[in-house]
Each structure stands twice: as C-alpha cells, then as structure tokens.
Amino acid sequence: MENDLKLMKKLGPCFPMVDITEKEFDLLRTLIYQNFGINLTYQKRVLLVCRLQKDLICKGFKTFHEYYDHIISDRSGQGLIDLVNRVSTNMTYFNREKPHFDFFWETALPEITKRLKEEGNNDIRIWSAGCSTGEEPFMLAIQMHEFFGRDYAKWDAGVLVSDISNKTSEIAQRGVY
Numbered sequence: 001m002e003n004d005l006k007l008m009k010k011l012g013p014c015f016p017m018v019d020i021t022e023k024e025f026d027l028l029r030t031l032i033y034q035n036f037g038i039n040l041t042y043q044k045r046v047l048l049v050c051r052l053q054k055d056l057i058c059k060g061f062k063t064f065h066e067y068y069d070h071i072i073s074d075r076s077g078q079g080l081i082d083l084v085n086r087v088s089t090n091m092t093y094f095n096r097e098k099p100h101f102d103f104f105w106e107t108a109l110p111e112i113t114k115r116l117k118e119e120g121n122n123d124i125r126i127w128s129a130g131c132s133t134g135e136e137p138f139m140l141a142i143q144m145h146e147f148f149g150r151d152y153a154k155w156d157a158g159v160l161v162s163d164i165s166n167k168t169s170e171i172a173q174r175g176v177y
C-alpha cells in the first residue's frame, strides 16, 4: 500500500480516478499475459490503472470490467492493440545498457565474423526483438558500419526489428531522432 501511494505520487496527474477490483485486475493481467506474455505482478496494479484509466474514461467506461468486456468483444483487434500500446514499457535511448553494446563490439562481432569468414558466409543478421522506437537497432547498425569500415558493403548485414507495440515500431521505421 505504501509503495502504491509512492507510485501514485510519482505518477502525479494520472492519480487513479477509477479504482480496479481484484477480479478486474486478474482479468486484465491474464488477458495481457495470454496475449503478449507480459507478466504484471500484483505490485503493478497502480501502474496498470494509471496507464489504462485515460483510455477507459475517454471511451466512456465506468469500470475496468466494462473496459475488459469491450476489449474481448472487439473483433477488429484494435482494443488489444491499444491495450498493449498502453501497457508495454518502451523506455529506450541510444547506448542504453552500454555493457550490451560493449559486448557486441568487443566479443560478439569479432567472434561471429571470424566464424562466418571461415564458413565463407557473409550473411550477418541481428535481431532487435523488442526494438521500441529504434534506438537499439540503429546503435547496432552504427556499430556494424564502424566495425566493418570499408568492407561493410561486402557483408550482407542488417538488423531485423520487431516490437509488440505498433506505436513504437512506427517511430522506429521513420528513424528520425
């Protein structure tokens, strides 16, 4: 409870106006887990309320149960898309998790390229599985350009991106920072 209050204070203007019952929270967290694999623990209750209540109020629902019913009966799938866009945490920036990029530069790239050269293979593909708005894949692409230098064109190099949130992947596709 104390943590909930701290989080509400931190989140400020999104102080929950519509409360969520335990049953409603369970329904939503199960829906989110089953569809997106995002596991919201009970500590994330306030966070979920804060992230969803604006949508709930704008769409004219009075309870989270009504909101849930709307999502599961929406055959267009848009309700689920809006849900994951609100629920996913898209924090990213260039060089976030620097040790990972250091590892990529110092260990992964040298070892992988050595192995590929031995095999006579020039296909090097990196997958940024939760790319958010694209800073991570662009960092990886920059690193590959720097690593290969003038030889870059000799490699069939690329970064595959994906994200469960279409809102962020649209920004990643624009690639404007």
Ligand SMILES: C[S@@+](CC[C@H](N)C(=O)[O-])C[C@H]1O[C@@H](n2cnc3c(N)ncnc32)[C@H](O)[C@@H]1O
Binding pocket: 036, 037, 038, 088, 089, 090, 091, 092, 093, 096, 097, 129, 130, 131, 132, 133, 135, 136, 162, 163, 164, 165, 168
């Ligand atoms: C915290 S961000 C991190 C972004 C980037 N990888 C970085 O490290 O800067 C996590 C991203 O993973 C995405 N995500 C979460 N679960 C996913 C899944 N099952 N499949 C694809 N993307 C997912 C979220 O939408 C979010 O944009």
